[in-house]
Amino acid sequence: MRETIIKRAAASLLTASIVIALLSGCGKSSDPAPAASGTSTNGASASEGSAGGKLRVGIITDFGTMDPAKSTLLIDEELYNNIYDDLIMTTPDGKLVPGLAKSWTVSDDGLTYTFRLEQGVKFHDGTDFNAQAVIDNWNWIMDPKNASPRSTDLNMVASLSTPDPYTLVVKLKTPFTPFLATLSDRTGLIVSPAARKKYGDQYDMHPVGTGPFEFVEWNKNDHLTIKKNPNYWRKGYPLLDEIEFRPIVNQSQKLNALISGQVDIVDSIPFQDIPKVESMKDQFTMTSGTSYGFSRIYMNLAKPLFQNVHLRRAMNYAVNRDEINQIIYFGKFVPGYSFFSPASWANDPSVKYEYSIDKAKEELKLAGMPNGFSFTFLSANDPQSMQLSQLFQSQFAKAGIKMNIEALDSSAITKRTIDGDFEVAGGGWSGMVDPDQNSYAFAVTGAPFNRGKYSNPQVDKLLQQAREMSSNDERKKIYTEASKIINDDAPFVFTGFQPVLDVWSNKVKGFEVYPDQLLRFYKTSISH
Amino acid sequence: MASYIVRRLLSFVPVALILIVFTFSLIHLTPGNPAYTILGDEASPENVKLMEAKLGLDQPLSVQFLHYVSNTMHGDFGNSLFGGQPVLELIVTRIPVTLELAVLAILLSLCISLPLGILSANKPGSWIDHAGRLLALAGAAVPTFWLSLILVFLLSVTVRLLPALGWVPLTESVGGNLIRMIIPVFALALPLSAMESRMLRGEMLEVLSQVYIQVARAKGIRRRAVLMRHALRNAVLPVITIIGLQMGSLLGGAVIVESIFSLPGMGQLVFNSIVQRDYSVLNGCVLFMGGTILMTNLIVDVLFALLDPRIRYS
Numbered sequence: 142m143r144e145t146i147i148k149r150a151a152a153s154l155l156t157a158s159i160v161i162a163l164l165s166g167c168g169k170s171s172d173p174a175p176a177a178s179g180t181s182t183n184g185a186s187a188s189e190g191s192a193g194g195k196l197r198v199g200i201i202t203d204f205g206t207m208d209p210a211k212s213t214l215l216i217d218e219e220l221y222n223n224i225y226d227d228l229i230m231t232t233p234d235g236k237l238v239p240g241l242a243k244s245w246t247v248s249d250d251g252l253t254y255t256f257r258l259e260q261g262v263k264f265h266d267g268t269d270f271n272a273q274a275v276i277d278n279w280n281w282i283m284d285p286k287n288a289s290p291r292s293t294d295l296n297m298v299a300s301l302s303t304p305d306p307y308t309l310v311v312k313l314k315t316p317f318t319p320f321l322a323t324l325s326d327r328t329g330l331i332v333s334p335a336a337r338k339k340y341g342d343q344y345d346m347h348p349v350g351t352g353p354f355e356f357v358e359w360n361k362n363d364h365l366t367i368k369k370n371p372n373y374w375r376k377g378y379p380l381l382d383e384i385e386f387r388p389i390v391n392q393s394q395k396l397n398a399l400i401s402g403q404v405d406i407v408d409s410i411p412f413q414d415i416p417k418v419e420s421m422k423d424q425f426t427m428t429s430g431t432s433y434g435f436s437r438i439y440m441n442l443a444k445p446l447f448q449n450v451h452l453r454r455a456m457n458y459a460v461n462r463d464e465i466n467q468i469i470y471f472g473k474f475v476p477g478y479s480f481f482s483p484a485s486w487a488n489d490p491s492v493k494y495e496y497s498i499d500k501a502k503e504e505l506k507l508a509g510m511p512n513g514f515s516f517t518f519l520s521a522n523d524p525q526s527m528q529l530s531q532l533f534q535s536q537f538a539k540a541g542i543k544m545n546i547e548a549l550d551s552s553a554i555t556k557r558t559i560d561g562d563f564e565v566a567g568g569g570w571s572g573m574v575d576p577d578q579n580s581y582a583f584a585v586t587g588a589p590f591n592r593g594k595y596s597n598p599q600v601d602k603l604l605q606q607a608r609e610m611s612s613n614d615e616r617k618k619i620y621t622e623a624s625k626i627i628n629d630d631a632p633f634v635f636t637g638f639q640p641v642l643d644v645w646s647n648k649v650k651g652f653e654v655y656p657d658q659l660l661r662f663y664k665t666s667i668s669h
Numbered sequence: 670m671a672s673y674i675v676r677r678l679l680s681f682v683p684v685a686l687i688l689i690v691f692t693f694s695l696i697h698l699t700p701g702n703p704a705y706t707i708l709g710d711e712a713s714p715e716n717v718k719l720m721e722a723k724l725g726l727d728q729p730l731s732v733q734f735l736h737y738v739s740n741t742m743h744g745d746f747g748n749s750l751f752g753g754q755p756v757l758e759l760i761v762t763r764i765p766v767t768l769e770l771a772v773l774a775i776l777l778s779l780c781i782s783l784p785l786g787i788l789s790a791n792k793p794g795s796w797i798d799h800a801g802r803l804l805a806l807a808g809a810a811v812p813t814f815w816l817s818l819i820l821v822f823l824l825s826v827t828v829r830l831l832p833a834l835g836w837v838p839l840t841e842s843v844g845g846n847l848i849r850m851i852i853p854v855f856a857l858a859l860p861l862s863a864m865e866s867r868m869l870r871g872e873m874l875e876v877l878s879q880v881y882i883q884v885a886r887a888k889g890i891r892r893r894a895v896l897m898r899h900a901l902r903n904a905v906l907p908v909i910t911i912i913g914l915q916m917g918s919l920l921g922g923a924v925i926v927e928s929i930f931s932l933p934g935m936g937q938l939v940f941n942s943i944v945q946r947d948y949s950v951l952n953g954c955v956l957f958m959g960g961t962i963l964m965t966n967l968i969v970d971v972l973f974a975l976l977d978p979r980i981r982y983s
Contacts, residue, residue: 202941202944203941205707205751205752205945206751206752213707213708285719288716288719288720288722288723290708290716293713342753343753345752345753346752346753346754360762360933361752361754361759361933361938361941362931362933362937362938362941363836363931363933387835387931388931389834389931390928390931390937390940390941390944391928391929391931393818394818394821394833394834394929394930394931397821397822397825397826397833397834398833398834398835400825400826400829400833401821401825401826401829401831401832401833402829402832403832403833403834403835552702552705552706552946553705555705555708556702556705559705559714559717589713589714590713
């Protein structure tokens, strides 16, 4: 009797784990990362429908927190741009444009940033938005007792001051060009200081911003509702009355929910559903933009085996990126060889590794291992990651390299890689608007995401230089140079850039897709 | 009877303790920890340390455990590691959804299994008996998640008859609620009715072969009356036992069904707390579900005594 209960429980757990695997199969495990945020330019052309109505959004998993200063999940950001405003916004083509900051100037030495802020903007609770509000927000983030994951964004701030209520002067310790891009991300989202004070630890459940929509209610795992902010400072927006976000954790249900009409738009779909959506163009629109994020596997250079550069190059030659694109991503992936996606101005297509088994074998000879070698790869245990790992396995095998797969849950992988307890691991990064945000922390000696312990003083110097230059053309040259050195050293096998797959009903108008994968609904409308 | 119930209630305490130890160790034995889950791939070692300290995960396991046990014993289930809501509140708001799901599934399974079981037993080897056998086989063999998705494909995507997912509270719209429950309830009820109908058939056949039934027949009582009044009453006991025993798999099935249909019930809460490693919520849920299963079995035992006067509890 008891035995059957236990057996049943085990069976239930097993099935649950399959469902969990399905849930995490869509990007969660490969890119639980922040992404730049902002809203599109006022000049962008969006076909606008009639105002009013309710939009229902299917999201990949429930939100974690409503507080940008505590957030680390990409999913949170899908909501943030609708209830908060960023100081600086981004456009779908990656430009920085005014948000709550009307204009800004940067001193010649790159140390002083002066922001002029929008006047007459109010938070949803009726309090005024001004320079002091920004300072209050940032002081909270910088206060160590709050353990805000965002504090690193403000590490280089030396001082903050307000010559007048609508001017903010930021002095940095060192020149840091990506600082502006940082302000188009979570750190640039300004919450009401009064509300933070009033609700304290419970602020999570009572978010107050200046954004186009106001928070209504959050019934965890069921829905989160926001409604039109009638006093939004951008005249004429938003168009919708109400938006309801509904987590759909079972990914195969996303398309079903769209087809049967429970949701109007979803933030992603499993790649295997792409052909089906494409056959329903009369009802649905699917975009497949390229995100700022990259995917790669990285070797642990602290292990003697991987200190041999020829062996690492062999791995790079052996991976067939086109095959990965066709088999795993149904052709929606952009094969790539660096940190810099085609969505970014820093992308340089001349940085490349050819696919060549012969060259891989040659490098293995040079490495002194003509018969190949074997290693263990840490793979996330969701179906898509497993499928990708098995593909790597078969591709390496062609060059005589034997790859063993150790499947783990993604948080276990994070721990193992931080502890240096691995040979090769993989993963992605959902990407941000500035190339520095997608490279520095992954490649510079001792940087937080450089878990394979890659170290090349030349690369360190170049990536530091790129941080201090103001011209993007100059920066691009540096990034290309650094990418070439990195590919010579081959501490990573870059595979490419993830697609952004939003799908929506043709009733939805004026929705724009951004390479940072976020949802911005202030210009969106729906016809019934 | 009363003392029996009290003793049974007291026996919950050690079982609850075992449950607590079990869930606590289960979570702590799996690699990774909530700090890494909260921080995701962004986790930098400094932030992980800060976060672990904030969550009290830097304390020795024994301290964490004692702390946890004493809180639980005081009825304090703590707060969610993620949203900060009190665990008890999260659980309480979700009970109605799962309760409705479970009650409807049990009712539906009885509606299917009672007639099927009786008719199969009445004419063993008839077409209806074969149909029942087929249903039992299917019910036992088909995984809930597969059945759910197939039904959605047929009824929501192909015919567009029923919603594919979602939830409307009964208080808001009874029709809207029930129409969304059809597929999930059916998916949960099918395996249950499979077990029940076969169980009932077997029991009925055994009872029908007994002497007192032959006596009743010889007295000229109509076949239907013999079946329904004399045989069914004795044959239905094991079916009630099955429902009690199935409570565990029903709640397990609810986890799957609720996550597929985005129903905001206990199952979905369990599922999410597993995915997010929200220790406090998961522990609260397991305790609660464990308690539910124990209570169900207690109720079944009491029902037994009421249905069958021969059963005496000393």
